[in-house]
Amino acid sequence: MRIKFFLLLSITFTTFLFSQKKKGHPFGELLFSEKQLTTYDKDSTANAVVLYERGDNYFEIINGYVRLVKDYHVKIKILNKKGFDNGTISINLYHNNDSRESLKELKAITHNEGIKTILQQNKIYTKDLSERWKETTFTFPNIKEGSILEYKYKQISPYIFNFNGWEFQSNIPKIYSEFNAKIPGNYLYNRVLKGPLSLNTNDASIKKDCFYVDGYPEPADCEVLKYVMKDVPAFNEEEEYMLAASNYISKIEFELSEHRRFDGLNHKYTKSWKDVDKEFRTDKDFGRQLTKKNFFEKNVPTSLLTSEKDSLERAKKIYGFIQNHFTWDGKYSSYGRARVKEAFNSKKGNAWEINMSLINLLNAAGIPSKMMLISTRQSGLPKTTHPVMNDFNYILAKTEIKGETYLLDATNKYMPFGSLPFRALNHYGRVMDFKNESSWKKITPKHGSREAVIGEIKLNPTTKKTNGTLRIVNTGYRGISKHEEKNEINEEEYLNQLEESISDDFVITDYLFDEEKNTPLKTHEILTFELENSFKEKMVYLNPFLVKFFKKNPFLSEERNFPVDFGYKRRYTYMINIEKPLGYMVHELPNNKNIKFGDNYGLLRFSTQQNSNNIALSFDLTLNKTHLEAENYSALKELFKYVTSIQNNSLIIFKKAE
Known part of the structure; x- marks a missing residue:
């Protein structure tokens, strides 16, 4: 089967078709202008500035398997002592039980007026961050005011989902930032440019017969991309009164939409909300966790469900019961990690388990309630164009009583009925209605x-x-x-x-x-x-x-x-x-x-x-x-x-x- 490239038109900016030759700065060599730079005239407050940054992303067959490879190269000028913090570098690598990302060819040099101090390999450290993440760190040797810090590495990943884009902005300004990619036509990605800044270079071309897999007679074409931003201002993540920086930082995002295999099978990853609604009805962590009505009827006092004739007062009483019954463990949890019965019995749970229990109990009391998926303020706004389940890290209970809508969160023992904690005030969420279609719902604070x-x-x-x-x-x-x-x-x-x-x-x-x-x-x-x-x-x-x-x-x-x-x-x-x-x-x-x-x-x-x-x-x-x-x-x-x-x-x- 011969795979020809299908250019996915989900990106919102104009694309030009050009051929591209790989260019760049040779590692270990500095330009005269880089050596002479002592201040950055476009940001007088900058303590350090990225002189040059480039990433090349491509797919490669390694030991018979398709791997995602990223070559990264950067040069950073230290303008004063406050910029020394930029001399400590960390690189995170993901792994699971079956496979892992790896780091190869890591090299680093500190340039000081013609003198090169090379990072010794025994000064590179790796530690576990969590069950799934490792961190590789190093600190540049011999950092001084005026030093140029240069490093490069190759990252190899078995996870094609991790081809997720490039951040042009960071906490320090950048004079030049370049993202390159070569994507076989087998892999279709949604992409979008986010943030207020525009691209200086926006090139795309098709390279014929660029990707071969042993055992298949026909190669795939590739899309070759080059995106550049120049004079990129720093992004200050410590600004007061802001939503998550991920909403605003200038970057290009990629999301795997479809994988067209050489054997003719296709797997689509981007789904519609109708697809998600159908999955939720049977998923053990959502659909089934929200159908525990019988369990709650057996395990809470009967009077809680029946004594109050007024539906609003009954809902308030149930809300107060859940607040007092549970101790929130401080975790939000996410898709696939909620167990309502276990949490109820232990009287301790994450936000999903507590609010799922609230929804179940309201429904058991004859007060129709639904689950509302949201993202917290510090986790970014969820995409509205199509479902991306990783965008959501929190749920609320949504109920309607006497014609008025209430959004409820029982994790905080001091939060009155109908009020939401500050972390949940993130503009909108998705109400999951398993009988009808799910829909977006605006989040409006009940009070100031x-x-x-x-x-x-x-x-x-x-x-x-x-x-x-x-x-x-x-x-x-x-x-x-x-x-x-x-x-x-x-x-x-x-x-x-x-x-x-x-x-x-x-x-x-x-x-x-x-x-x-x-x-x-x-x-x-x-x-x-x-x-x-x-x-x-x-x-x-x-x-x-x-x-x-x-x-x-x-x-x-x-x-x-x-x-x-x-x-x-x-x-x-x-x-x-x-x-x-x-x-x-x-x-x-x-x-x-x-x-x-x-x-x-x-x-x-x-x-x-x-x-x-x-x-x-x-x-x-x-x-x-x-x-x-x-x-x-x-x-x-x-x-x-x-x-x-x-x-x-x-x-x-x-x-x-x-």
Whole structure:
């Protein structure tokens, strides 16, 4: 059978057909421009920069078996001492009981002004990361400021699924990054370019008769690919308020769609949701794990399923039972690793087992509920074009009661009915309906979060101390997390942490956690305090923001090429009444501010008002938009510049009357 290449048109950018000759930088040789580079003018903050990076990926017959081979070569310039961390390299290799990936021809050189220091093979270390992964690591010798670190290796894999693409972006900038591939027509891959950056080179051609397998008379054609990006900016994975970096980092992804064997048999890997729905109905880890109605009817109190006539109250009671029955082991689990009965009996389970138990119990109580597959915020958004089951690492229970939809997660003992933990607020998921077709469902938080501080401050010239009270009210997500914080440590530790978070001079003299006013979504705290060091000779200097919502601006990057994601709406209010110290007059007050952000995206209001005896200060920051595209970043950064400046620099100064 002669295999001719079928060019899969799933990639969204234009492809040109050219022939390609393998070119590159000879290993161990440096260009004059690489030696001369001392700073990177496109990123003055860079501590290191990739000068040149190339990967060649191809299929090869080794010892009678098809193997996926990757040749990798890179040169990194160390610009200053902070860049030394880039001198430690790790390479992960996968294995199972039958086969394993291997690393060959690993070489590394440190270049220092014409002097080459070669990595010794006995300085290369391998260790087990997990049951399926090994890690090979080494550190370049003799690293200095200005060193060029060069290494290469060949990785051989028996897993054709591991041909999964190339990341052009990393934590340091790259001057040149090149990906090459030669793919036999037997293997069809979906592919997509992700991230905000564009390719500088985008070439593809067909090479005839390039792949032979012994025993078959006809060879296969190959697709030859070359993708290049130049002047690639660094991607900072430590940015605040972002979803998983994998959503935004510029890369090209490959996913095996079909394998056309030389013997004429074809195996398709990309399926439709109809195919997945059918598989789930009979799969022991999903379809069967969600049909344990009889087990739960026998193993929970009958009253749990029947005593509440109102369906919503019955659902809440069942939800609370699952929360209290299970202890979450902190694991999400994944496809093929869920055992509901065993987890229920042990009273401990992963997120899949706990929420599957919840779904089973709701169904047993006559409340129709379905499983919703999602990916957590730090695991990336699932693809919507076709099913990729590895995209999902978490499940929720989805139920509809009296015309209202509820998404439920019982892993957290403090999470109220209908609320989802922050990790689950990842925009959308797939509801598995085994009687009908599965469908996408948007994830919308049921509530936001508010932090409110209301207080009084009195300045006593006689004792030279500042006294007052603060009432701190947290609602929504902040209220839930406050309940959790309070129950994880004893009150003494909690108050010590609270004092330290305010200032070294702040001492709590009395404290009340007001249980009568608290709800699962709200906490009330009242504290009495003393504050020293406000009086300075004839002047009193007071920063009225004892509690700071943002001590520093979380948005410091010059620009941001991906969205800001808060997860839920947020509001911060601070209202303080300050009693003027006897014998003193107001010398200086901070300026009022009123800043609107976007089209009702956010609002900042700050004001001070005074009368004969008091000063009333009011601060209100409202963030109405949970997800902001990159074009809004500059305005958001400017807004938070004012937010942090107001909290840190709003001194109220009193002067002693003459």
